[in-house]
Amino acid sequence: MKPALFDTAPDFGQPIAVLKHCHDRIRKQLATLQKLPAHVQQHGADDEARHAAASVLRYFQKSAPHHHEDEEQDLFPMLIATAKDEDAEVLRKLGPEILSEHQSMDLLWKKLAVQLTAVADGQANHLSDEDINLFSGLYSDHMEKEETWIAPMAKRLFSASQMAQLGAAMQQRRGIAV
Structure with a gap:
């Protein structure tokens, strides 16, 4: 089998x-x-620098909000409706933390977006290391928590029809025909 020239994204069936x-x-x-x-x-x-700043801006202004909405509007409500016993307890603890982290990341992003826009427009020669480190650290810890606890739980608990429902909602959110 010939290797692919680039990584492809999984489809919404997964x-x-x-x-x-x-x-x-x-x-x-x-x-x-x-x-x-x-x-x-x-x-x-x-x-x-202008190209890199514009690329980061595009991603975090378009794709990242969809990702948070996937979790907040579909993944977590479906998990809460499905989870029992220890899984439900994990969700009671982690759910509010994860939602709070989304809000914190959104606030930090607003500060960074102003700085990145100035760089993308060629009008600034400074970015705050502190803001970037806070944002990156929070996001990295957040993703680790989701990959350690939430994703494995969803894989274990969701039926094929729940996975299809989640995938369809994610696809629709992005304006891709189901």
Whole structure:
């Protein structure tokens, strides 16, 4: 079998794999984001910095909100309706934490978006390392928690029809015909 030239995303028939794929893309964007302050300090808002800032902006303004909505509007309500005993207890503890982290990441993102927009527009030569480190650290810890507890639980508890329902909701959210 000939290897693929590029990684392809899983289809919505595998919604938990799609969520994991989103996490992988978030990690790539965070890696770019973490490199930007040093680059901008050394080279200013050059073409490479403007392109990188615009790419990070696009991802976190378009795709990341869909991902949070997938979890908040579909994944968690379905898990809460399905989970029992220890699983329900884990959700009672982690659910509010994860939702609170979404809100914290959204607030941090608003600060970063202003800075990144200025770089993308070629009008700034500084990005806050502190803001970037807070955002990246919170996101990384958040994804680890979801991948350790939430995704395995959904894989274990959801029936094929629940997986299909979740995948269809995620697909519809992105405006992709079901």
